[in-house]
Amino acid sequence: MRISVSSDMDEPVARHLVEELRRRGHEVREHGALRPGADSQWAVCSEAAARDVADGAADQAVVCCWTGTGASIAANKVPGVRAALCTDAGTAEGARRWNDANVLALGLRLTSAPVLREILDAWFAAEPSQDPEDLRNVARVGRLDAAGKDTA
Secondary structure (H helix, E strand, C coil): CCEEEEEEEEEEHHHHHHHHHHHCCEEEEEEECCCCCCCCCCCHHHHHHHHHHHCCCEEEEEEEEECCCCHHHHCCCCCCEEEECCCCHHHHHHHHHHHCEEEEEEEECCCHHHHHHHHHHHHCCCCCCCCHHHHHHHHHHHHHHHHHHCCC
């Protein structure tokens, strides 16, 4: 899978994330502080990773900042992106299953290497729900994206 990763800070957990994704066989594209010379502002690098997903250059993305909140906000401004801030495996599993999230947002401050691995295990193991109610909700979010394009 092609995964774009962004971080506004070159923290050990961000480097571990890239290494872990590669160890799992994913092709990783780095943004922000993970790529020398790139703009590391959380809004800029999170948008870049999210745009990779929206444009089809990546299948999914992981965006990181100190709390994960700013990264998730910036990523969610990109039409077609459904970013979820996940602090544990249960939240990651639910975000993929019920929300068909395509961008994982992580906080650098509290995510340890063991918790990161648990989150990634749950994220990649979960499949989007085929329940009609869940599909209707995801479709509604898509219509919100489309409505935003019409007013921009």
